[in-house]
Amino acid sequence: MNWDWEKLRENQQKFEKKKEGGGPGMPRPPQMDELLNKFKGFKFPGGFLVIIVLVALFFGSSTFFTIKLDEVGVIQRFGKFNRIAQPGLSFKLPSGVEKVTKVKIKRIYKEEFGFQTVQGSSNYRVQTGGPSQETSLMLTGDLNVAVVPWIVQYRISNPRDYLFEVKDVRAILRDMSEASMRTVVGDRSINEVISKREEIALAAKEMLQKEMNQAKSGINIVTIEMKKTNVPEPVQNSFNEVNQATQEKEQTIYKAREEYNKAVPLARGEAKRVIKDAEGYAIDRINRAQGDAAKFSAVYNAYAKAKDVTRKRLYLESMLEIFPNLGAKYIIDSDQKNLLPFLNMGGSDSMLNPQNRFLKKSE
């Protein structure tokens, strides 16, 4: 940029005549002797005025400040708390008298315990080794060791307390958070630590909030979030084995139930079949009996009308039916007493008894 020296000087002289002194805001060329000459030429009250203006400007610039939307300004006058400035443009007495400290009260801060989030490309990795491992190792109430990583999210709820009551709020939060979590875990068994994370997080949050209130830290615990609780690596296998055994137990029981379910309903069906069978037998038996009885009754009724004839007829009809089917037939005179030489029995094992005139039952 080229300076138009002539023009500038002209302007300057005009201004000096008008104001009797060098005002600020005038661009000056860096020419020392000229400057010195000018100061020499100043009258005292004029020079004093310049100083006052400069000082006023210095203080003036420190009388306003902006507070962003997510913060408030805590204003102290001579070190003493005076007021809280809300978001927007605010004014205060110049620095030296009033001091403003901005506190982000809307922002949620996060502290991690027992692991470290490594900001990678997109997702994070949880580190379990190193010093953070020490943080997460805890003794449980049944004197076992558990690995408990967690996150505390908090907000500054009272900027005044936050600034003035505790020297190092973050340190106290970290210490208290560990102490509270260990107290909570110390009262629970390893099983509860692994399975009831929600409950532990709630209890720890409550305890931590109480401690932070007691310390007047001005901190509000938003949430405690438990990461995956576990047992230390060397023990993990045996814990898995318990899970596996539980599964095995269930499986064995289910298998036995299956066998039961396979056999018992079948047997029930079979039993019903046996009973139905018996019922069938019963009906068959009774029907037959009734049939036989009916037949007999019918025959008898007819027979009763002419007993002798019917009897003879029945007898002869039977004989007529039987005789053609028979094999050898012998007729013996009633006077013949000995029939042995006469009849060859052909090796038949049947006994011949003259008393029984009808013989031989087929076998």
Added chain:
Amino acid sequence: MNSITRIISLAVIAIGIVLTYNSAYIVDETEQVVVTQFGRVIGEPVTKPGLNFKLPFFQQANYFPNNLLTWDGDPGQVPTKDKTYIWVDTFARWKIVDPIKYFQTVNNEFAALERLDDIIDPAMRNLVTSYPLVESVRNTDRPMDTFESVSGESKKRVHQYTIKLGRDEITKQIIKQASPKLSPFGIELVDVKIKRINYIESVRRAVYDRMIAERNQIAEKYRAEGKGEASNIRGEKEKELQVIKSQAYKDSQKIKGEADATATQIYADAYGVDPEFYAFLKTMDVYKKTMKKDSTLILSTDSDFMKYFKGME
């Protein structure tokens, strides 16, 4: 106005400014001040924040923090009463309540922390050593779900984990022991907390082994329970089958028997009218059924059937 008076007035103003500046001091919300004159304490300590004045140059303002301060102990190896070696890490919060005493005895925070080290550490060791480990670990006697295997053993173990004092009480006693020793320094111990308790490395390995053994035993218990229950179910099945079968047999026999009885009754009622005729009919039936081709018949002429055979008489 001549130049001399001007210079003098200027000097007076300048001196005035310097004196005012030197005699005024600001006390922040987080601070308290002890004013001293050549090393001697003058007046009461200033604990209220704001603008204050003192004599310039002769007097000096000594600032001390007025807020809650933290002491973080070095973790140390401590044996408990049941001879388990553990690492204990404690921290405490403290306050300067008597800045004059504090100024006279320790003067700065670094020295104060050293005093705290010297006093809290032994107190903590004393208490942790005089109680079993579980007292420092547990806080209350809250019942735990420990899924123990054998019922007899579980009672013993539950007993093993019950406590008389608890962590809170132990830390309270640490405060009680340490506090009187700290008051000469103008320090108030607000609280002491156990941050961490962990087994030392060698103990930890033994504990892991114990945990593994414990789990294995629980796993075995589950397996055995499973098998036992399965056997039980199988037994139940066998029993059920026997019950069903025998019940069915019983019922069917009963049904058959009743049917037989009814049939018998029916036969008896029908045939009872003329048993002789029944015998005759049945005999005829028997003949029909039994006389076959391979039967040999010998008839005597005496028989009814043959009585006409011999001729007319």
